[in-house]
Amino acid sequence: MSKFRYVILQLGEELQFVEMPADYAYQLSALILRLNKEIDKLTADRVPELPAAVAECAELEVLREGTSLLTGLAYINRLEEVFASIQEKEYPLISLLTEIRALQAQLEQWYEEEEERSH
Template sequence: MRYLLLNEQDTLRFVALPESYMYQLVALLKRLHKEVDKLTIADRPALPVVLAEMSQLEVVSPTCRIEEGLEYVTDLEQRFAKLKEENYPLISLLTEIRALQAQLEFLREEE
């Protein structure tokens, strides 16, 4: 298991994913950062800043929790799915998010 430390709207988030999927999530977040400024709507979704990736994590603060990767990607998909973008081809970003989401859902079913 790998852990990603994200800073999202001044909140730290820890996301846990199997090692083989972590690269995909980091690449997806980089792509979203690159493309979000191309959206023409005023209310763009907030994107996290990737602070660190690690193989071991022990959270000692009761205010922090570790999110499952599928939970995080589902939240990300919902934020982008509700956008009312008319000019930018938002479907390509949603396709990438949903592809990772489907892989994580399949992984959960296999476990």
């Protein structure tokens, strides 16, 4: 069994491929779905565009040159930065940030444990 799954996200015409530890791929998909459900409730001037989670798969073979594959931790770190920078006054943004940061902490721990195992 592979230790990774791939979450495929779509933003406009662009596809993003995120390599997630298999045990956490569903959490990223669920988080993206929840963020998309809540993003319209934000009242800040600059609300980021979010990709839609379109698929998850166990194996991925990228055929187009220049297509990038993000690690789950890199993706969630970027997502946390984007949401932390939103100047929201009405919506309880902290609840969304808490969910993002919870997955971020789990991924950091997973990558640390993987690094320890490989030494």
